[in-house]
Amino acid sequence: MTQSHKEVVIYSTGVCPYCVMARQLLQKKGVRYTEVRVDQEPVRRAEMEQRSRRRSVPQIFIGETHVGGFEEMARMEHRGELDVLLKCA
Numbered sequence: 835m836t837q838s839h840k841e842v843v844i845y846s847t848g849v850c851p852y853c854v855m856a857r858q859l860l861q862k863k864g865v866r867y868t869e870v871r872v873d874q875e876p877v878r879r880a881e882m883e884q885r886s887r888r889r890s891v892p893q894i895f896i897g898e899t900h901v902g903g904f905e906e907m908a909r910m911e912h913r914g915e916l917d918v919l920l921k922c923a
Contacts, residue, residue: 847872863917
């Protein structure tokens with residue numbers, strides 16, 4: 835995957851193992867992403883909760899689509915749906 839994909843945003847913390855796995859999956863695919871560390875920027879946690887309606891991390895967005903957490907993204911990858919969602923129209 836190159837830079838020709840939708841914007842990816844991950845809300846995360848430094849100590850969350852699911853956040854690490856989410857970053858590793860995207861890096862393995864060559865996907866660039868923006869990471870919002872809610873442990874370093876607590877004000878951004880409210881933004882994450884408003885966007886996702888969830889309090890846990892990671893919360894992953896591809897374009898305007900809320901993917902959910904790592905497990906949801908991993909399931910999408912397993913089913914071949916992640917690349918489809920990442921593609922720009």
